Amino acid sequence: MNVVSLVIAAVLSFSSVAAFAHSGGTDAKGCHTNHKTGGYHCH
Template structure:
């Protein structure tokens, strides 16, 4: 039972990354303009 719980926790931890940060200039709120999409997004 402990092994299953540990494996499940490891899978959740690895797959729970929802955003990957990338380089680029950001403002004081951590946001920047996406010139290709014409939108603004934050990290």
């Protein structure tokens, strides 16, 4: 692998972790309520 490929792989791996990481449990359907906004979403 060249340096550009390694940099791209590193950026993608860090951005995907930040995009999906959050606190809060999920219900039986894999969903949960954001108590700050009142929104409900599934994963």
